[in-house]
Amino acid sequence: MKSMRDFIEVAEKEGELKRISAEVDWNLELSHIAKLNEEAHGPALLFENVKDYDTPVITSTCTTAQKLALILGRPKETPLPEILRAWVDMGHNPIPPEWVDKKDAPCKQNIIKGDDIDLYRFPVPHFFPLDGGRYIGTAHFILTKDPETGWVNLGTYRSQLLGRNKIGTQFIKGKHADQMLKKYQAMGKPMPCASIIGCDPLLFILGAARVSAGISEYDVYGSIRGEACQVVQGETVDLPIPAHAEIVLEGECDPEKFMEEGPFGEYTGYYSGVGTDPRNYMEIKCVTHRDNPIMYSTTVGRAVTDTHMVMALSYGATLWQQLADEMHIPGIKSVYCPPEGSGRFLAIISMKTMYPGHADQVLTAAVSTEMGAYGLKTVIVVDEDIDSWDIPRVMYALSFRFQPNRSQVIKRGRSTPLDPSLPIDAREITGRLLLDATIPYEWKQKPIQIELDPEVRKRVESRWKELGL
Ligand SMILES: Cc1cc2nc3c(=O)[nH]c(=O)nc-3n(C[C@H](O)[C@H](O)[C@H](O)COP(=O)(O)O)c2cc1C
Numbered sequence: 001m002k003s004m005r006d007f008i009e010v011a012e013k014e015g016e017l018k019r020i021s022a023e024v025d026w027n028l029e030l031s032h033i034a035k036l037n038e039e040a041h042g043p044a045l046l047f048e049n050v051k052d053y054d055t056p057v058i059t060s061t062c063t064t065a066q067k068l069a070l071i072l073g074r075p076k077e078t079p080l081p082e083i084l085r086a087w088v089d090m091g092h093n094p095i096p097p098e099w100v101d102k103k104d105a106p107c108k109q110n111i112i113k114g115d116d117i118d119l120y121r122f123p124v125p126h127f128f129p130l131d132g133g134r135y136i137g138t139a140h141f142i143l144t145k146d147p148e149t150g151w152v153n154l155g156t157y158r159s160q161l162l163g164r165n166k167i168g169t170q171f172i173k174g175k176h177a178d179q180m181l182k183k184y185q186a187m188g189k190p191m192p193c194a195s196i197i198g199c200d201p202l203l204f205i206l207g208a209a210r211v212s213a214g215i216s217e218y219d220v221y222g223s224i225r226g227e228a229c230q231v232v233q234g235e236t237v238d239l240p241i242p243a244h245a246e247i248v249l250e251g252e253c254d255p256e257k258f259m260e261e262g263p264f265g266e267y268t269g270y271y272s273g274v275g276t277d278p279r280n281y282m283e284i285k286c287v288t289h290r291d292n293p294i295m296y297s298t299t300v301g302r303a304v305t306d307t308h309m310v311m312a313l314s315y316g317a318t319l320w321q322q323l324a325d326e327m328h329i330p331g332i333k334s335v336y337c338p339p340e341g342s343g344r345f346l347a348i349i350s351m352k353t354m355y356p357g358h359a360d361q362v363l364t365a366a367v368s369t370e371m372g373a374y375g376l377k378t379v380i381v382v383d384e385d386i387d388s389w390d391i392p393r394v395m396y397a398l399s400f401r402f403q404p405n406r407s408q409v410i411k412r413g414r415s416t417p418l419d420p421s422l423p424i425d426a427r428e429i430t431g432r433l434l435l436d437a438t439i440p441y442e443w444k445q446k447p448i449q450i451e452l453d454p455e456v457r458k459r460v461e462s463r464w465k466e467l468g469l
């Protein structure tokens with residue numbers, strides 16, 4: 001799979017994509033259809049007839065495990081925890097992107113510069129009633145490059161349509177594009193950027209993934225796909241653009257310039273903030289697009305949407321990799337970050353305890369990883385006999401193995417400004433809860449679990465019919 005068109009072909013063949021030919025309004029109607037379809041665990045939707053526009057819009061590409069499985073080249077019945085494990089297993093062989101000629105890059109089929117640029121020519125949806133405007137960048141990612149090391153980052157940061165050639169940026173403090181922007185600021189220069197709208201959905205998933213600083217999401221893409229991402233030189237920016245992208249917005253972000261942005265119906269189920277905020281923005285210098293481009297979009301909003309599934313997959317897999325592969329902590333059996341918590345506020349880790357304090361080590365390590373250090377509020381560890389995704393069994397462990405005295409409250413850690421459980425003006429720091437629901441390794445006398453007598457069990461099972469059961 002190289003492009004959005006490849007995904008459409010696969011998903012349609014598998015019955016996981018529906019074309020909508022009836023006219024649909026980009027103003028609220030499109031998002032509401034997508035949202036209600038997502039709440040019913042429906043297929044990806046390709047809106048072919050958007051009011052006032054010729055360009056189609058695709059939504060809901062990642063909202064179920066079935067579609068995530070197809071994106072990762074697995075059978076569509078593969079359950080989410082198995083997809084997560086596959087991600088972890090495939091993540092060991094980084095492959096850098098491969099440069100191709102402009103003539104081999106469909107994203108260069110149309111090139112628009114200067115005054116001819118008009119972003120209102122794209123069918124940009126207005127999602128929720130109290131949104132500050134239309135959002136052109138939802139299922140997109142922004143490409144940036146570190147001016148010191150050349151590290152290329154892919155980050156999904158929402159973009160409001162702010163003018164014919166302007167889109168908002170919301171690089172939350174500490175995000176990789178924010179770290180880079182601060183370096184350009186110190187150099188007194190604007191930061192070259194490109195917004196990629198419409199691509200292999202795995203690139204979007206990676207844009208939202210919490211890959212460690214200094215590592216390019218392109219290399220992780222190569223590892224998971226098993227082949228390099230094909231890229232082409234930008235027209236006006238020195239950035240590697242995915243050759244098969246549908247729509248590319250090239251431009252720059254001046255760290256000293258701001259426009260009003262927001263609010264937006266966020267993945268927490270609440271609007272971000274209470275009004276607009278001054279934020280940096282991108283001034284677009286060049287638009288390139290394929291012939292008959294496809295606009296890629298996602299509703300965000302309340303769970304469960306693309307954002308929740310994408311984060312449950314990539315944040316869960318990343319936390320697992322960071323604990324097991326980067327920190328080399330033994331005994332990690334599985335990690336699950338439920339989509340209902342958008343894969344980022346709550347993590348459940350199943351582990352084989354191997355020495356005293358091992359569970360405590362995993363708990364404190366989890367909130368110190370790249371993934372966990374940012375906004376992870378609750379971590380639960382359970383013994384290896386319980387699967388991390390088996391919520392009834394996790395509830396069992398929280399009832400019969402958990403002890404508050406073996407658990408910890410951490411008073412301070414990095415938060416997300418979108419966490420609605422914190423007051424609107426104090427969202428930079430969060431508390432954390434580390435819940436140990438394992439049986440302590442060092443106990444000499446462990447509780448004796450009830451097992452049925454195997455002989456008697458066999459005997460009564462053979463009498464099942466006779467018993468009328
Ligand atoms: C649809 C969607 C919208 C997002 N919007 C933002 C945003 O506006 N600002 C932000 O900092 N993170 C946003 N995120 C989360 C980031 O994509 C995520 O933290 C990612 O790790 C950022 O890339 P980085 O780690 O390379 O900085 C969004 C994620 C999704 C799926």
Ligand SMILES: [Mn+2]
Pocket residue numbers: 153154155176210211212213215217
């Ligand atoms: Mn990154």
